[in-house]
Amino acid sequence: MTVAWWCSSTPGQIWTWRYTPFIGVWVVAATFIGGYLLAHRRAGRQVDPRLLRRWVLGVLALFLVSEWPIGQLGVGYLATVGIARYIVYTFVAAPLLLAGLPDWLVVRWFPDGSRRRRVLAAVTTWPIALLLFNAVLFGTHLPITVDTLKVTQLGSFGVDVLHLGAALIWWWPAMQKVPAGNAIEEPLRAFYLFASSVLMFVPAAFLTFSPLPLYGLYELAPPLWLGFDPTADQQAAGVMMNIGGGLVLWAIIATLFLRWAAAKEAEDTAARRVRNEATLARIAALEAETAGTPGAVGLDPDRPASAD
Numbered sequence: 001m002t003v004a005w006w007c008s009s010t011p012g013q014i015w016t017w018r019y020t021p022f023i024g025v026w027v028v029a030a031t032f033i034g035g036y037l038l039a040h041r042r043a044g045r046q047v048d049p050r051l052l053r054r055w056v057l058g059v060l061a062l063f064l065v066s067e068w069p070i071g072q073l074g075v076g077y078l079a080t081v082g083i084a085r086y087i088v089y090t091f092v093a094a095p096l097l098l099a100g101l102p103d104w105l106v107v108r109w110f111p112d113g114s115r116r117r118r119v120l121a122a123v124t125t126w127p128i129a130l131l132l133f134n135a136v137l138f139g140t141h142l143p144i145t146v147d148t149l150k151v152t153q154l155g156s157f158g159v160d161v162l163h164l165g166a167a168l169i170w171w172w173p174a175m176q177k178v179p180a181g182n183a184i185e186e187p188l189r190a191f192y193l194f195a196s197s198v199l200m201f202v203p204a205a206f207l208t209f210s211p212l213p214l215y216g217l218y219e220l221a222p223p224l225w226l227g228f229d230p231t232a233d234q235q236a237a238g239v240m241m242n243i244g245g246g247l248v249l250w251a252i253i254a255t256l257f258l259r260w261a262a263a264k265e266a267e268d269t270a271a272r273r274v275r276n277e278a279t280l281a282r283i284a285a286l287e288a289e290t291a292g293t294p295g296a297v298g299l300d301p302d303r304p305a306s307a308d
Helices: 023-043 049-066 070-076 079-099 103-109 115-123 126-140 143-149 153-175 188-209 230-291
Strands: none
Touching: 023 049, 023 103, 049 070, 049 079, 070 079, 079 153, 079 230, 115 126, 126 143, 126 153, 126 188, 143 153, 153 188, 188 230
């Protein structure tokens, strides 16, 4: 059985179903989960099962698309699987990991006033986060980047780290609760996510509409049983990035927007209820005051009778 550190392209090697464990993937997954539990133990904190479940699901998503066979297929054989890995890293694993972080752990890892906190605050300001995310998106899908880095285990590992790191930075301002630092809320958050969905269309369009293969890595890979030629595989990858990634992102945008609309409606309903109660209270007070004041018709009991 062959053992490797990380999934990478192996030019000319015919695909087989012989299991190849990637030790680095197992080490990273164990570090993520072990470090999370160890941080709770050192801080003397109880683990929140709900947050732990999200964290483990995020790690599991990373593990499944990085280990054999998906990792190997995506890096060295099929561009469609490579794009699917990117979508899972960006739109599944990253938000789950952030959703699993308790607030106190963020403060522990990034103490107020520390250099780490200042760096975090700088890179997660939403315009910078948007710029970094799309720079990584464009840069890591350039043919020269793919054909140069993914042929080595270290280069392929570096690309995956960039994808996850950029996704975490990008999701950070959108998932922070107001009034946390750099948090954004509706409707700006919807625009923030919408802008990324539009920009994602650019590399997807290049993949979809290019008449020739852009990546030598996938063009020269030995054919698989699926019968995909490199051009069809590349075009399918572009469609997957545009449609698959876009649908996931738009579903997230719609969910966040609907939650915001429901929260705003609840706030408006509560405000109207308070105003109505205040109005009714004022009306009742006026009615009580009117009832206690003698009317215009009739005699004032304290007024002396006039002599005829």
